[in-house]
Amino acid sequence: MVERVSVTQKEVSLSDDEFIVSKTDLKGKLTYINRTFMRISGFPEAELLGFPHNVIRHPDMPRGVFKLMWDTLRDGNEFFGYVKNRCKDGGHYWVFANITIDYGLDNKPLGYYSVRRKPTPRALDHIIPIYREMLAIEAGSSGKNAVEASLQFFRDELARNDTDYLDMMMKIENGELG
Template identity: 50%
Template sequence: MTRDVVLTGAERFFGEDEIIVSKTDLKGRLTYCNDVFLRISGYTEKECLGQPHSLIRHPQMPRCVFKLLWDTVQGGHEIFAYVLNRSKNGDHYWVDAHVTPSRDKSGEINGYHSNRRVADPSIIGEIVWPLYRELLAEEQRHTNRRDGLAASTSMISKLLEEKALQYDEFIARVRAA
């Protein structure tokens, strides 16, 4: 599966009554995608299953947000996050994601489950996208990707520390404002 897709700049949309659903194993490989996921992403189920969820990662999405997301769910907690995704043809789409660990009968994490709803365009334009552009710019200032990730992670950590909030609490307050 190629990740060298030319970005079109075109945005895709889904209905407010629709939910994008996907499930992954512990390594982030897709084990389930609903019809809305497949339609918006432009992939077939066969193209998705077994592939890393990062298949739909948009290159303008800061890596530190994904690090925060994965650290949270791997630690056994749920998280809410605004995410910019990329479809197979290079279009993009925003989602308001709720990601949670899935557990087996003994309570052990055996995968992850994500429900995504329509993201509020005013929150994206006024808060999320400006923040993400700053984080991405910080990541790109560094020639070493690891250093860039560390710098942007530090940047978002300081922002959240100043506000005395976890990331999903920050998103919840933004949503409620």
């Protein structure tokens, strides 16, 4: 079992040409990880494979973002988003994630495939305040209401920018929203 440690302010960064790759089964348990994933997170393969992907979840990530991710994937769409993950030593790293459904030859879902890369600094400047507000909303509410209230704030942010989720993520990453 993976031991939880206190989070620190230590940040680890991917280089511009690195990608973190992983696969999970339909329940989110890791079935494949690349060496970059292990190096950046600090976890050895034995502490990741077979465990839920959320073993690296950082407490600074709003639950509403993960609900949006799962809803998007359940609708059969790919997900793009910014995620702050926890390292084994309590540090963290940010990624711009693309998650898709992994289909078998029979066209039935087998699990999920994710490729993550280094986000641009300007993208984080834009997304971090949104995530902080979502976390504050979640802290001020309880149960499912917390996640729904957080997600509603995010939807309102989309409407304020006259965009949808995917378009907003692409505009943030490309520096077109600010």
